[in-house]
Amino acid sequence: MNYWDYIKVEELLRLQSGLRSDDSEVNNDETLFIVVHQIYELWFKLVIRELDQACSLFDQKPVPDMALAQATKSFRRISTIFDQAISHFAVMETLSTRDYLGFRDSLIGASGFQSAQLREIEIILGLDEGQRISLGVEGSYKDALKAMDGSSSPALARVQRRLTQKASLRTLIYRWLARTPVADGSPIEFLERFLDGHAQEVEARIISVSEKMQLPEADLELWRARYQRDFANTRKFLLAEDDSTLEGFTKEERIHVRAALVFLESYRDLPRLAWPREALDALLEMEQKMIIWRQRHARMVERVIGRRTGTGGSAGVDYLDQTALRYRVFGDVWAVRTVLLKRESVPTIANADDFRFRIQDE
Ligand code: HEM
Structure with missing residues (x-):
């Protein structure tokens, strides 16, 4: 050759x-x-x-x-x-x-x-x-x-x-x-707890803007409205209530897809x-x-x-x-970036051990 x-x-x-x-x-x-x-x-x-x-x-x-x-x-x-x-x-x-x-x-x-x-x-x-x-x-x-x-x-x-x-x-x-498989409970239960973390982050962010920026009330209201709109959009996305469709997938499956993405990333x-x-x-x-x-x-x-x-x-x-x-x-894989939380706000999960490697005892 x-x-x-x-x-x-x-x-x-x-x-x-x-x-x-x-x-x-x-x-x-x-x-x-x-x-x-x-x-x-x-x-x-x-x-x-x-x-x-x-x-x-x-x-x-x-x-x-x-x-x-x-x-x-x-x-x-x-x-x-x-x-x-x-x-x-x-x-x-x-x-x-x-x-x-x-x-x-x-x-x-x-x-x-x-x-x-x-x-x-x-x-x-x-x-x-x-x-x-x-x-x-x-x-x-x-x-x-x-x-x-x-x-x-x-x-x-x-x-x-x-x-x-x-x-x-x-x-x-x-x-x-x-x-x-996602963390303990159903995908919706997991997402609801994740959304609680969001609600807390939004609250903390609004307080931080108002303390650090000393804005007039009207401007502060704009910031507040924007964060609240973000939160509403996050909820819609995670619970598959947004306009996007995924051919061949039920709403329940779309929720599971998003829960899995959030879980794997978080x-x-x-x-x-x-x-x-x-x-x-x-x-x-x-x-x-x-x-x-x-x-x-x-x-x-x-x-x-x-x-x-x-x-x-x-x-x-x-x-x-x-x-x-x-x-x-891969729109959902991109979109999940918008809704992730900082480490401290991510809810703790009870079944974390299921996702660790196990070393068998001798
Ligand atoms: C001087 C160099 C080039 C020019 C001026 C040019 C121009 C264009 C234009 C105007 C289009 C739009 C369709 C049309 O009306 O023709 C197009 C499409 C395309 N060109 Fe080029 N092109 C160049 C080089 C290349 C090269 C090196 C590649 C390598 C593969 C390439 C791949 C493509 C492809 C794949 C599309 C279709 C894109 C799509 O529909 O999403 N082109 N190009």
């Missing part, structure tokens, strides 16, 4: 010709453009494999501790991939607006919007179809994946195959959380919570990196083409900024 046969170097190096029959006819700017996109598609391929594996791991009942460790590793690997991929945009930015305009018109109709693998990633993660931002010209992102004559394409087939998959990572993770020091907590941290970090990737892509695009219409026909930077702002999959 040798390196070039294993890596398929010659085959790989023949793939950068774009619209020409030979890459000697493509200038360096366009070659850079093609290479960076190709590298991305390879990174996306790895991301999809890791996500598929994570889905299989979470698709077990119960999810074994070792599966959590493995899934955490996958999420961390994906985060690292996105970190590296984000840095490729700096190479892309060595392309000036004028360099890009030199070949851009020949690409009209083609766009990263047609990256079937990015759509696969979104589908595996569990992005709500209703949440998608329309491109403006096509009926849906699937229409953009059709061939020029309106027939199907390998890209569309790839996405359609994905849409038939059993459950997204989001569903699997939320199902797992809905089964996670009692981080309990040893048996270590892997679930690590897995959630890694999951959140992975989504954070994807959001940063979207934001970074938008800034790169703004630098290279300004705010003109994209080759795919979207509003360009405005469309991309919207995706960065609105495409969130």
Whole structure:
């Protein structure tokens, strides 16, 4: 065996010709453009494999501790991939607006919007179809994946195959959380005690504002109203009385998901919570990196083409900024950050021993 046969170097190096029959006819700017996109598609391929594996791991009942460790590793690997991929945009930015305009018109109709693998990633993660931002010209992102004559394409087939998959990572993770045992009593009882801690924090905060800031009564009233509104929102969120829905989950299960998240985050020091907590941290970090990737892509695009219409026909930077702002999959994992308490306010739990490691007596 040798390196070039294993890596398929010659085959790989023949793939950068774009619209020409030979890459000697493509200038360096366009070659850079093609290479960076190709590298991305390879990174996306790895991301999809890791996500598929994570889905299989979470698709077990119960999810074994070792599966959590493995899934955490996958999420961390994906985060690292996105970190590296984000840095490729700096190479892309060595392309000036004028360099890009030199070949851009020949690409009209083609766009990263047609990256079937990015759509696969979104589908595996569990992005709500209703949440998608329309491109403006096509009926849906699937229409953009059709061939020029309106027939199907390998890209569309790839996405359609994905849409038939059993459950997204989001569903699997939320199902797992809905089964996670929480502290003594039912999830609602646990949350009610947690909310008592909130009420005390709110009271203490209002007193502290009034003592430290010496505000006129009208301003103090504004602060008080804001804290009380926060408290009301916290209650709504934790008891699943907010507007958010989770397809396939009952209200009771949504409450359990939120109780489990609060529990895992609030009692981080309990040893048996270590892997679930690590897995959630890694999951959140992975989504954070994807959001940063979207934001970074938008800034790169703004630098290279300004705010003109994209080759795919979207509003360009405005469309991309919207995706960065609105495409969130693990909303509850993010939202729980808003409602966590400081260590002293977290209620003590009677069954803490159930979540410690036990060393058997000789
Ligand atoms: C000079 C370089 C680039 C420019 C000017 C550019 C521009 C754009 C624009 C305007 C869009 C919005 C859709 C449209 O109307 O076309 C878009 C989408 C997209 N681009 Fe780029 N892009 C560049 C490089 C890249 C690179 C290197 C990648 C790497 C994968 C990439 C991946 C994507 C993806 C995946 C989308 C779809 C995003 C979504 O729908 O959420 N782009 N790009």
